[in-house]
Amino acid sequence: MTPGLDKLYREALDRFGEVYARAGECGITEPNAMNLATVDARGRPSSRVVLLKEYDERGFVFYTNHNSRKGKDLDVVPRAALCFYWEPLLEQVRIEGSVETVSEEEADAYWTTRPRNSQISAWASQQSEPLDSSAELERRMAEIAQTYHGQKIPRPSYWSGYRVVPDMIEFWQGGEYHHRIHERICYQRQADSWKVNLLNP
């Protein structure tokens, strides 16, 4: 962690790390799956699940096609809300903040870790656009596999990561249903520091 990082922000990140580690050990297939909500230029919300690929004090990163519906939303309104719920733990984490694109170097580094088939689909899929048939997508995938046969597949310019830079992180702990009051603890960024509050459940 960066020296000089706000004490409460560090506490929130540590707390996230602790819950996230437990989520990784409780038998869920994709503990990094999170709901991502965006809004369009007219304020209409939409949400979908994406995978958290990295997080640190700079924020929470997921990768996607920047021409997708979420990409278009984020172009005009660079703010997002993330929500995890790990049912076996009865833990929810909500994160809200501004959104920036990761650096080209970061995106390239992550791209090289992707399985070849995922790289091919990143080229073949015009994410969120209408598709005539699945045969059409398979044809495009075969075409791309042929084009790059025996070569490294470059990262498409439109495929990259977004980083949600949090200004709010809330932890909700369900406890045992009906026997306990749910605990909500909310960390919020102010001008140049963080504050923490319990919230009514």
Ligand SMILES: Cc1cc2nc3c(=O)[nH]c(=O)nc-3n(C[C@H](O)[C@H](O)[C@H](O)COP(=O)(O)O)c2cc1C
């Ligand atoms: C478990 C799960 C994980 C997913 N992970 C991603 C992801 O990391 N990136 C992504 O672009 N889409 C991911 N998707 C697909 C998205 O939910 C969504 O269908 C797609 O990104 C198009 O969304 P959009 O049209 O709102 O842009 C995932 C779906 C599921 C169910």
